[in-house]
Amino acid sequence: MKTDNKKNSIFVRRVRAGCRHIARDWQLWLMALIPLIYLIIFNYGPMYGLQIAFRDYSPRAGITGSEWVGFKWFEKFLTNVQFKDVFMNTLILSLYNLAVGFPLPIIFALALNALRQKRLQKVTQTVSYIPHFISTTVMVSIILMVLSPINGIYGNLYRLFGGTGFPEDFRALSGSFRHIYVWSDVWKHLGWDSIIYVAALSSVPPELHEAAKIDGASRFKRILHVDLPTILPTIAILFILRCGSMIAVGFEKAYLLQSTVNLSTSEVISTYVFKNGMNSFKNFSYGSAVGLFNSIVNLILLLTANRTTKKLTDGDVSLL
Amino acid sequence: MRAYKNKKRKNNSDDIFNAVLVVIAVLWLIIVLYPLIYIVSCSFSSGNAVSTGQVLLWPVDPSLEGYKVVFSHKAIWQAYGNTFFYTVFGSLISLTVTMLMAYPLSRRSFSGRRILMTLCVITMFFGGGLIPTYVLISQLGLTNTRTIILILGALNMSNMIVMRTYFMNSIPEDLMEAAKLDGISDFGYFLKIVLPLSKPVLAVILLYCIVAQWNAYFVPLIYLNDRELYPLQLVLREILAATQIDASQISDQDILAGIASQVDVMKYALVVVATVPMMILYPFVQKFFKKGIMIGSLKG
Numbered sequence: 046m047k048t049d050n051k052k053n054s055i056f057v058r059r060v061r062a063g064c065r066h067i068a069r070d071w072q073l074w075l076m077a078l079i080p081l082i083y084l085i086i087f088n089y090g091p092m093y094g095l096q097i098a099f100r101d102y103s104p105r106a107g108i109t110g111s112e113w114v115g116f117k118w119f120e121k122f123l124t125n126v127q128f129k130d131v132f133m134n135t136l137i138l139s140l141y142n143l144a145v146g147f148p149l150p151i152i153f154a155l156a157l158n159a160l161r162q163k164r165l166q167k168v169t170q171t172v173s174y175i176p177h178f179i180s181t182t183v184m185v186s187i188i189l190m191v192l193s194p195i196n197g198i199y200g201n202l203y204r205l206f207g208g209t210g211f212p213e214d215f216r217a218l219s220g221s222f223r224h225i226y227v228w229s230d231v232w233k234h235l236g237w238d239s240i241i242y243v244a245a246l247s248s249v250p251p252e253l254h255e256a257a258k259i260d261g262a263s264r265f266k267r268i269l270h271v272d273l274p275t276i277l278p279t280i281a282i283l284f285i286l287r288c289g290s291m292i293a294v295g296f297e298k299a300y301l302l303q304s305t306v307n308l309s310t311s312e313v314i315s316t317y318v319f320k321n322g323m324n325s326f327k328n329f330s331y332g333s334a335v336g337l338f339n340s341i342v343n344l345i346l347l348l349t350a351n352r353t354t355k356k357l358t359d360g361d362v363s364l365l
Numbered sequence: 366m367r368a369y370k371n372k373k374r375k376n377n378s379d380d381i382f383n384a385v386l387v388v389i390a391v392l393w394l395i396i397v398l399y400p401l402i403y404i405v406s407c408s409f410s411s412g413n414a415v416s417t418g419q420v421l422l423w424p425v426d427p428s429l430e431g432y433k434v435v436f437s438h439k440a441i442w443q444a445y446g447n448t449f450f451y452t453v454f455g456s457l458i459s460l461t462v463t464m465l466m467a468y469p470l471s472r473r474s475f476s477g478r479r480i481l482m483t484l485c486v487i488t489m490f491f492g493g494g495l496i497p498t499y500v501l502i503s504q505l506g507l508t509n510t511r512t513i514i515l516i517l518g519a520l521n522m523s524n525m526i527v528m529r530t531y532f533m534n535s536i537p538e539d540l541m542e543a544a545k546l547d548g549i550s551d552f553g554y555f556l557k558i559v560l561p562l563s564k565p566v567l568a569v570i571l572l573y574c575i576v577a578q579w580n581a582y583f584v585p586l587i588y589l590n591d592r593e594l595y596p597l598q599l600v601l602r603e604i605l606a607a608t609q610i611d612a613s614q615i616s617d618q619d620i621l622a623g624i625a626s627q628v629d630v631m632k633y634a635l636v637v638v639a640t641v642p643m644m645i646l647y648p649f650v651q652k653f654f655k656k657g658i659m660i661g662s663l664k665g
Binding site: 063066067069070072073074076077079080081083084086087088089090091092093094095097102108153156157159160161162165166168169171172173174175176177178179180181182183186187190191195196197198200201204205232235236263264265296297301315318319322323329332333336337339340343344347 | 378379382383386387389390391393394396397398399400401403404407415416417418420421462463465466468469470472474475476477481484485488490491492493494495496497498499500501516517519520550551552555576579580582583587598601602605629632633636639640643644646647651
């Protein structure tokens with residue numbers, strides 16, 4: 046009885062303290078109120094709606110009125126003939142993109158940082174940001190224009206270097222989709238993605254370089270032993286983040302680059318969800334289930350990357 | 366003697382290394398700039414020169430044919446207006462929501478800091494996905510409205526975190542203490558002291574929001590049916606993917622007459638017209654760039 050009372054009073058005191066804090070911070074709470082409501086509706090609302098992945102959703106019955114069907118839609122996706130292709134396409138495209146698109150901005154930042162011609166360094170940096178401001182729609186049409194065998198740069202260069210007539214048009218081939226996707230991404234994002242490393246490199250203490258110079262280290266060696274270790278934590282964090290969004294291959298670019306001819310390599314999970322869930326078939330439950338499957342794979346990759354990095358750095362670098 | 370030799374050799378290898386870096390930098394400059402110059406040059410060439418692939422670097426047979434077609438196209442004008450509207454109001458809404466969340470979270474003594482931050486971070490790694498969001502929006506009756514284009518995605522978590530880090534790193538806590546002694550409220554402090562001190566990060570985040578809205582394709586594609594509400598990117602895609610120009614959209618009869626030969630050149634002009642506003646914007650914000658991003662994205 047007595048202990049009960051005591052527990053009670055601790056609880057009451059906590060609540061009172063909480064209320065006092067809220068009363069003290071009421072203006073801050075009020076500020077956060079609009080974004081908080083927004084967050085609850087537009088971010089947590091859809092999470093609540095995810096239950097339709099386990100139901101047979103019909104708009105008339107509504108979310109909670111539709112019947113539970115368990116893992117029916119997941120089974121349907123996993124046993125679908127297209128599953129293997131779509132999943133592998135997504136995985137290969139992401140891995141390829143990661144292998145190329147992740148290290149290149151680091152190398153770019155290190156190289157520019159070591160450049161002696163400061164003017165050239167600045168100009169290259171500024172120019173390399175430009176493609177980031179181009180929309181995906183425009184980007185895709187630029188790719189198609191530039192690679193045109195008839196009147197694109199590709200065709201012109203072919204003829205300039207002695208070719209006659211028109212070279213083979215590889216834009217629509219299924220074998221070239223991945224290369225076009227990944228390397229045009231490099232063109233668009235290399236400069237922009239390197240900004241954060243450039244920022245991190247500006248925190249390298251000059252004394253370290255001086256000391257290494259006196260020891261006779263070449264510029265290249267100083268990149269490896271001075272610059273790189275300084276930005277390693279930044280690299281690790283960005284790597285974890287990138288792994289978390291690995292399977293989330295951007296819908297826009299894949300969708301816009303798609304043609305009926307290259308579908309065997311260009312159909313990825315996000316475009317598959319769009320087509321099956323919304324566009325033609327409008328099977329909301331099935332689309333939600335495929336989307337959820339995608340998110341869970343993402344989450345697992347993120348957590349694995351995070352744990353691995355944590356272990357490798359003895360707990361120094363970790364996101365969560 | 367030997368030491369001298371060593372030093373010389375090292376300098377030599379450093380010079381070679383630097384030469385390699387110069388080559389890399391110049392090569393990248395060319396790779397980025399050449400396609401862009403080529404597109405612009407094509408847009409200023411004659412329809413004939415473009416279709417037959419005569420343009421290499423500079424405009425051939427300079428003309429404004431492409432731009433004439435673009436500017437006499439009704440759907441493009443309307444879409445341009447829509448995009449302008451979405452960009453101006455959408456980015457302002459987005460900036461406001463972002464800072465209203467970022468500021469309270471930047472205050473170390475704020476009692477809701479932990480729980481709100483957790484709620485925010487969760488959404489960075491997990492979400493409902495496309496279809497549950499669509500179902501929600503249609504239940505709210507917001508599909509096919511201008512409102513949804515303005516507000517969907519207004520609270521971008523990575524922008525919010527950059528802004529919060531900036532507030533935490535660049536505005537000294539002592540300032541708060543001093544202001545509190547003068548009896549200033551949290552609102553007053555935020556409006557009169559924090560915001561004026563945070564111009565770089567506000568400029569950069571505003572730029573991010575503007576670029577995102579201007580270039581948005583996915584959200585309007587999913588949520589808009591009504592052609593009158595279409596932003597530029599949707600119309601752009603339709604025209605660029607088509608092999609001929611929709612004659613009913615062209616008001617000027619003279620232009621209509623020669624339209625067949627101008628399909629290609631018009632596409633180049635359209636690409637330029639759709640991209641130039643963002644390019645103009647960039648230099649204005651660039652001076653804030655380093656400061657805003659670097660302080661906002663690096664811890665400590």
